[in-house]
Amino acid sequence: xxxxxxxxxxxxxxxxxxxxxxxxxxxxxxxxxxxxxxxxxxxxxxxxxxxxxxxxxxxxxxxxxxxxxxxxxxxxxxxxxxxxxxxxxxxxxxxxxxxxxxxxxxxxxxxxxxxxxxxxxxxxxxxxxxxxxxxxxxxxxxxxxxxxxxxxxxxxxxxxxxxxxxxxxxxxxxxxxxxxxxxxxxxxxxxxxxxxxxxxxxxxxxxxxxxxxxxxxxxxxxxxxxxxxxxxxxxxxxxxxxxxxxxxxxxxxxxxxxxxxxx
Numbered sequence: 001x002x003x004x005x006x007x008x009x010x011x012x013x014x015x016x017x018x019x020x021x022x023x024x025x026x027x028x029x030x031x032x033x034x035x036x037x038x039x040x041x042x043x044x045x046x047x048x049x050x051x052x053x054x055x056x057x058x059x060x061x062x063x064x065x066x067x068x069x070x071x072x073x074x075x076x077x078x079x080x081x082x083x084x085x086x087x088x089x090x091x092x093x094x095x096x097x098x099x100x101x102x103x104x105x106x107x108x109x110x111x112x113x114x115x116x117x118x119x120x121x122x123x124x125x126x127x128x129x130x131x132x133x134x135x136x137x138x139x140x141x142x143x144x145x146x147x148x149x150x151x152x153x154x155x156x157x158x159x160x161x162x163x164x165x166x167x168x169x170x171x172x173x174x175x176x177x178x179x180x181x182x183x184x185x186x187x188x189x190x191x192x193x194x195x196x197x198x199x200x201x202x203x204x205x206x207x208x209x210x211x212x213x214x215x216x217x218x219x220x221x222x223x224x225x226x227x228x229x230x231x232x233x234x235x236x237x238x239x240x241x242x243x244x245x246x247x248x249x250x251x252x253x254x255x256x257x258x259x260x261x262x263x
Contacts, residue, residue: 012037013058013166013197018067020050020057026065027053033216033225035197040188042208042215043201044231046241049219051201052088055168058199059085071166084164086155088171094144100154101139104130107161129160133183149180156187166197173202185211205232 013035020028028050035041043051056062058069060076060083069076071083084107107129108122118126130136133153138146143154152172159167173181188211191198199216202208208215209228217223217231219240224231 012070012072014070015058016067016070018057018069019065020053020062021065022053022062027220028057028218029221031067031218031222033222035199035214037197038192038195039197039214040192040212041197041199042212043199043218044203044205044208044215044240045218045223049240051218052170054218055085055170055199055201058166058168059083061085082165084159084162084167086152086159086167086169086172089148089151089175092151092155094151096143098143099140100130100135100143100146101126103143103154104135104139104157104161107158110162125163126157126161129157130154132160132187133157147177149176152176152180153183156184160187164196166199167191169198169200171201171203173204173207 015031015033018028018031019026020031031050031054043054045051053062057064058076064076104126105118105122108118108125112118112122127136130139133156135150135153135157138150143151146154156169156172159169169184172184176184188198188200200212209232212228214226215228215231216225217236217240223240224233224236
């Protein structure tokens with residue numbers, strides 16, 4: 001049975017020596033880290049490093065073969081509804097015949113329980129979340145008719161409607177317009193003020209450096225975890241990305257040449 005918890009309670013996340021497989025093949029091995037309550041974390045690594053696999057394990061979509069995930073001091077599964085997940089856009093069937101409002105309401109289903117219909121509070125939450133993401137005027141529009149940036153905003157509204165303690169976003173800045181990226185970054189700041197823990201996977205190392213409290217650098221295992229200054233060292237970048245070029249320009253920007261994949 002799920003445990004209802006106040007959004008103001010600390011969402012302390014502990015991952016202890018987990019191994020996760022996808023299609024029978026181990027993707028993550030012996031992964032451990034701890035995320036303090038209310039922290040913004042950028043999850044960085046090359047394609048195929050296991051970033052999406054990690055998020056799916058944290059939300060219970062993929063089983064953990066070994067190790068354990070602890071949230072609020074309890075094993076994953078006691079309170080799944082407190083972890084919200086925004087997948088990559090290409091993983092979503094945008095032809096499914098639902099409206100923007102329907103998608104946002106899906107964020108309430110975990111709180112409703114079996115056979116219960118949304119009540120006044122649920123509708124109020126969904127309306128507020130659509131307003132927050134500036135999507136109220138498109139509430140009755142089919143989700144498939146929206147632009148990529150608009151679809152991203154709707155899925156963020158769905159995650160917010162869940163009233164999560166931990167929010168996982170998989171590549172939210174890929175394929176969206178500048179206004180959606182700005183709205184997403186603004187949302188991250190708002191959520192931190194509310195005490196929500198946020199983990200975002202991104203290929204943008206400069207964004208990870210400037211807009212996040214911590215960086216988790218992975219490539220099927222944890223390469224480094226800490227501040228950007230601690231994580232983005234030449235040795236760590238080489239371990240994660242292989243024989244590639246790390247360039248620090250005068251503004252502190254980071255560029256990784258992805259021509260040579262790691263072994």
